Amino acid sequence: GIQVEQSPPDLILQEGANSTLRCNFSDSVNNLQWFHQNPWGQLINLFYIPSGTKQNGRLSATTVATERYSLLYISSSQTTDSGVYFCAVERVAGTASKLTFGTGTRLQVTL
């Protein structure tokens, strides 16, 4: 099956710092989502981004589908950004989509 690797696995930032998270995938995909899982386990959809660049406040994402990677940028990080960031690649199977999640990046933002 498709392999999805994320880097770095762990990241500690001081509040206000910027960071870039990377997601590499091993095969062509229909789409890609970025999620933030907060310390309570809630999985929050950040971006749905098959290609190109999108921005939402302090977060932005870029997917280069031809080179099989995506990047998530976090600027001016805040303590509420702490948690685990997952990318998930989507392959359409009939009428449903199947998500394969990456290995995750655990982010801790400190004061």
Next chain:
Amino acid sequence: DAMVIQNPRYQVTQFGKPVTLSCSQTLNHNVMYWYQQKSSQAPKLLFHYYDKDFNNEADTPDNFQSRRPNTSFCFLDIRSPGLGDAAMYLCATSREQVWGNQPQHFGDGTRLSIL
């Protein structure tokens, strides 16, 4: 607000005692998914429904079953929970893919503990 609702947020059961987790949605989506997420791991798809059509992943244990009585509700039944089934269970929905790119929308999850 339209959403995906999972109840309860926390569930404790005894080893071998059947347990049912529930998911409801107000998005009127055709497709519903169940994922299992063990501690420090990524979510893993167990199965999905397209309307009443059930689709099991090849490596989902037989111990896991699901029911979808109507569009709004979907249940995950674990017939004889073992210690290895302790996990967060996530429900998600989406519109059918014939409409084009359709993201999955996740509930807040049910964290299952086995005594």
